Amino acid sequence: MKAFRSALVAGSMLLSGVLAQGAMAQSIQVEVFKGGFATVNSFIFSNGKSLIVMDVQRKTYEAKKLAELIKSKHLPLTHILISHGHTDHFTGMDWFHREFPQAQIVVASEAIRRDIKAYAIYMSQGGETGAEPALEPGLLPKSAANPNGFDYENWIHVLPGHTLTMVGGGTLELTTDYQPAESPHATTVYSKDLNALFLADFGYNKVHLWMGDDIDNRRIATWRAELVRIKSLYAARNPTVYPGHGDPTDMSLFDTTIRYIDDFVRITSAAKSRDEAMRKMEALYPDYQQADFFLKYSVENHVNAGAAK
Numbered sequence: 269m270k271a272f273r274s275a276l277v278a279g280s281m282l283l284s285g286v287l288a289q290g291a292m293a294q295s296i297q298v299e300v301f302k303g304g305f306a307t308v309n310s311f312i313f314s315n316g317k318s319l320i321v322m323d324v325q326r327k328t329y330e331a332k333k334l335a336e337l338i339k340s341k342h343l344p345l346t347h348i349l350i351s352h353g354h355t356d357h358f359t360g361m362d363w364f365h366r367e368f369p370q371a372q373i374v375v376a377s378e379a380i381r382r383d384i385k386a387y388a389i390y391m392s393q394g395g396e397t398g399a400e401p402a403l404e405p406g407l408l409p410k411s412a413a414n415p416n417g418f419d420y421e422n423w424i425h426v427l428p429g430h431t432l433t434m435v436g437g438g439t440l441e442l443t444t445d446y447q448p449a450e451s452p453h454a455t456t457v458y459s460k461d462l463n464a465l466f467l468a469d470f471g472y473n474k475v476h477l478w479m480g481d482d483i484d485n486r487r488i489a490t491w492r493a494e495l496v497r498i499k500s501l502y503a504a505r506n507p508t509v510y511p512g513h514g515d516p517t518d519m520s521l522f523d524t525t526i527r528y529i530d531d532f533v534r535i536t537s538a539a540k541s542r543d544e545a546m547r548k549m550e551a552l553y554p555d556y557q558q559a560d561f562f563l564k565y566s567v568e569n570h571v572n573a574g575a576a577k
């Protein structure tokens with residue numbers, strides 16, 4: 269079914285999931301929901317007793333498909349974890365808030381809650397480049413003038429610590445001490461059960477990286493530095509790596525993403541026009557998705573209009 273192109277990618281837990289039922293009943297499994305818009309991933313964690321979802325899509329119609337998939341599991345959804353403050357990861361919050369009133373929307377830091385609201389406001393004003401579709405109306409902030417708006421301060425909870433414990437057993441380890449990268453603040457998630465690292469938008473797999481908006485060369489440099497650092501932190505564990513965009517893969521994603529960043533910086537800094545930069549990036553990465561969205565607006569952000577043909 270095309271509507272549900274989610275793949276069961278339970279990593280090494282696929283086998284133990286089958287063996288489970290008894291001794292390993294609390295092992296965490298993960299299912300990837302691949303969004304049709306912006307190639308953005310959501311992740312459904314299950315321990316057989318309860319569910320947590322990480323990131324909830326860019327379009328309400330995608331969030332609705334994700335919600336139906338979650339409901340089909342007939343387990344309580346306890347948390348909606350938003351990894352960082354970009355609309356492709358949080359737009360579905362409004363739908364999830366209505367559909368799963370018992371589930372808490374959570375973030376790993378106050379800074380991420382602030383980022384989410386700030387980005388929603390930015391998008392509601394069209395976004396600097398008009399790069400993205402308008403903010404969905406349900407996410408307009410609650411205010412005196414808009415009393416039915418989304419209440420960012422009261423409906424998004426900041427987790428008190430850096431673990432998220434699943435009802436019924438198992439924990440997700442959250443890390444937020446990163447320099448600004450693809451977003452000003454971001455959360456990665458590590459699951460020991462799965463030996464899996466959920467990179468949010470530090471990593472993209474065969475999808476062009478987003479370098480639009482406020483992502484200047486300095487941010488790109490700190491992003492690259494964090495990739496080097498995260499790679500070294502996890503190298504010994506050799507986890508399955510789940511990027512924010514594109515298919516799950518392995519630790520080689522770090523080198524692939526670093527090489528992409530180096531190519532992008534080299535090409536956009538030398539390009540005489542946006543067209544030239546687009547052509548060169550597409551020639552180097554012919555099988556990458558989102559050329560007409562992520563790459564287009566990243567190039568617009570890094571090659572000035574005066575250089576356009």
Ligand SMILES: [Zn+2]
Pocket residue numbers: 308354356357469512513
């Ligand atoms: Zn994203």
